[in-house]
Amino acid sequence: MTYPKRMALLMLLDCLLTMMSLLMGQLIVGNHLPMTPTRWILLFCVLVVGHYLMSFGYRLYKKAWAYASIGELVAILKIVTLSIVATSLVQWLFTHRLSLRFFAVTWMVQLFLIGTSRFLWRISRDTYIQGRKQKQRTLIIGAGSAGTMVARQLLNNKGAELQPMGFIDDDHKKQRLHFLGLPVLGGVAAIETIVEHYDVQNVVIAIPSLSRKKLNAIFQECLKTKAKTQIIPRLEDLVTGKVSVNQFRDVEVEDLLGRDPVELDMAKISDDVTGKTVLVTGAGGSIGSELCRQLSHFQPKRLVLLGHGENSIYSIEMELKDYCMKREIELVSVIADLQDRQRIEAVIATYRPHVIYHAAAHKHVPLMEANPEEAVKNNIIGTLNVARAASLSKVETFVLISSDKAVKPTSVMGATKRLAEMLIQHLDATSQTTFVAVRFGNVLGSRGSVIPLFKKQIEKGGPVTVTHPDMIRYFMTIPEASRLVIQAGALAKGGEIFILDMGEPVKIVDLAKNLIQLSGNQIEEIGITYTGVRPGEKLFEELLTEEEVHEEQIFPKIYIGKATGVYLPEIEQIIGGYAALDQTALKERLVQLANHKVSASLVSVSS
Structure with a gap:
């Protein structure tokens, strides 16, 4: 639908709803406020014109109601309130009488009708799209600002394949609360149980400031499940605007083995x-x-x-x-x-x-x-x-x-x-x-290093070759x-x-296991073969x-x-x-x- 047609439709709808709100206000108040046809038409015209002027001022007819949220609701509240106030002032100037009861009822009815008409648009669209597309149930780890931002993006992006169904957060103050209508289901230790109970297919780690050690601990809990684990982009990429918060990426071995960055002089x-x-x-x-x-x-x-x-x-x-x-x-x-x-x-x-x-x-x-x-x-x-x-x-x-x-x-x-x-x-x-x-x-990842070799072996279906089970490296x-x-x-x-x-040295065999699991494979499927220490190598450096x-x-x-x-x-x-x-x-x-x-x-x- 073109914009002019869409605006004309919304203006006609608002006109009808405004008429209904005045009629219902009169009906509920009864004979408390005598109303002649001329006076009623005057109030109707003033209320409709006031509503249109305020709507254009707050750009009500330019909003995408399929993605309406609290901001749009606040705009409707301001428009209805200001138009009712303007109409009551006009009545007082012409009749020197003012029925606060009538205008209060009319305000509530108009707010309800116009607000409902807009949000039904979003509800019907959500229901229609969700009915057409089966989304993957997604658990978000972190109920902070980044986590709620991820949830909002997924809820608003109807083309997304992920459907958020809850949060994981170790903060006891947040547990059992709801954010954006989604519950905080428990802490990190409960990930395995929650994934199984709610049939979760995807887990998104949404804590940009997470330390490497904590990330590793969370990832190990996620590995106990069959859900795919992803992470939001790195903090520096979010800050510089290279990527948006909903552009998830797979967890990489660098995330698990790297350390927290040091501030340089x-x-x-x-x-x-x-x-x-x-x-x-x-x-x-x-x-x-x-x-x-x-x-x-x-x-x-x-x-x-x-x-x-x-x-x-x-x-x-x-x-x-x-x-x-x-x-x-x-x-x-x-x-x-x-x-x-x-x-x-x-x-x-x-x-x-x-x-x-x-x-x-x-x-x-x-x-x-x-x-x-x-x-x-x-x-x-x-x-x-x-x-x-x-x-x-x-x-x-x-x-x-x-x-x-x-x-x-x-x-x-x-x-x-x-x-x-x-x-x-x-x-x-x-x-x-x-x-x-x-x-x-x-x-990690340098030319000739073990990680690119392991990745190639995993792509080929294995096995991954490790020289010795006790081989460790920094x-x-x-x-x-x-x-x-x-x-x-x-x-x-x-x-x-x-x-x-x-930092702490890492066993090469543990590195191999992490890479296998990060690739979405099972260790038993790929396999690990020990080939013996090569010439010149030491078990530890x-x-x-x-x-x-x-x-x-x-x-x-x-x-x-x-x-x-x-x-x-x-x-x-x-x-x-x-x-x-x-x-x-x-x-x-x-x-x-x-x-x-x-x-x-x-x-x-x-x-």
Whole structure:
């Protein structure tokens, strides 16, 4: 129906209902107010005209009554009240008599008739649509502002497939109350019972400020049921307007294993980054690309993306291009091989960065066991080339991205990362550049990590392969790791090895089980197979050796390790002669040196 036709229909309806309200008012009051035909017609005309004027003033005829709520009811109340008051004043001016009883009855009848006519529109539409479409019964966890917003959106969105039927909330003050007509049925501990009793098909977790630990506890309760569990978007996405509150998403492993975000020292980071040139090596990788995203928010003058793979560098360049252009950040993409010393020196001399984040590395443990020469070339020689070029160009700060596998390393990858740490500690003692390393564990979803592998195995129907039932690892989300790396760089004084607090370690088999259940499958259906520990792997990782332990945090979630020795002559021997060693001898030499199991003169470095 077109708008003019719709408005004409509503105006005619209001005219008839106004006439009925006057007649019923006269009928109920009786002879208390003598009414001549002329006087009655006058009151009717005044009341109808007053109603129309107020309706246009409050845009009553533009409201979508299929979605009417309290706001529309308040508007009707104001319109009817003001039109009745205006009509009573007209009667008093012409007759000097006023029947409050008559107008009170007329007001109540008119309010009831007009209000009912509008809300019957919504009720009939709701009944019609619900009769046509069978919706999934949905339980909302959280009866706060976000939860009630979700419920309102689902109730108003008639195209939604979910039908809210109640809330779950641990707040005892809310239990047994009704919000938007929906009851609070109990606390989190009662989820399994409530889902079964009310035949719930969907559960929506609607608490944006929920801690990761609490979310995990709620999710474990939801796993006891057969209902599909979803969660509202992340708080930052809601605040920035990227998504609306009713755009639910599946619970992800990052939600369960990640930790609550830490507030960064924005002023200190801005001093180091804003308005300056920043270079990121390995800018196309998981950590490197996220570093570039995070750094772009701090308004550097120039952001240099350096990498060896042209496709990955092109991808992050295209992602950041519009954002950097709007904020007048010069974005430079450089394709270069870290092992080409002259090329690296030329790049750094050309752009003269104030800060370098060295994220480029070979990090896959079994692959590096099979190719130790490449680990030496990339992780040691590549790091040395970039670090020396930084020193020559008097770069202010150089931040090495290291790994927990550098602690008591048993693998080639871990050993080369530990030797890279030693190199930058040595250079810090002999250079004007401030050199530091940042050490952390596995990042969720990074390339080559276990999570993408598990997801692919689950998609294929299983089984999921786990090396050992007791294998544990530390995990951190890519954005959190990148933010803390930037913060650690801002805290650098020189020679430190910063260690990021990785929280509690996670059993890989538990991670596999979570991923299977998050995908909507049963563990028994997919299955878990143990394949044995791979070459170079340890059952558990550490972030500090006994000699490095320094318990005090210098910033939330950031520790600093105590200074250790540097075997510079032996590292130089490996760099100069690794090609002459067979793979077995090279691996043994790397691991021995990284674990300080050689007799050599020790060059001390103080932090």
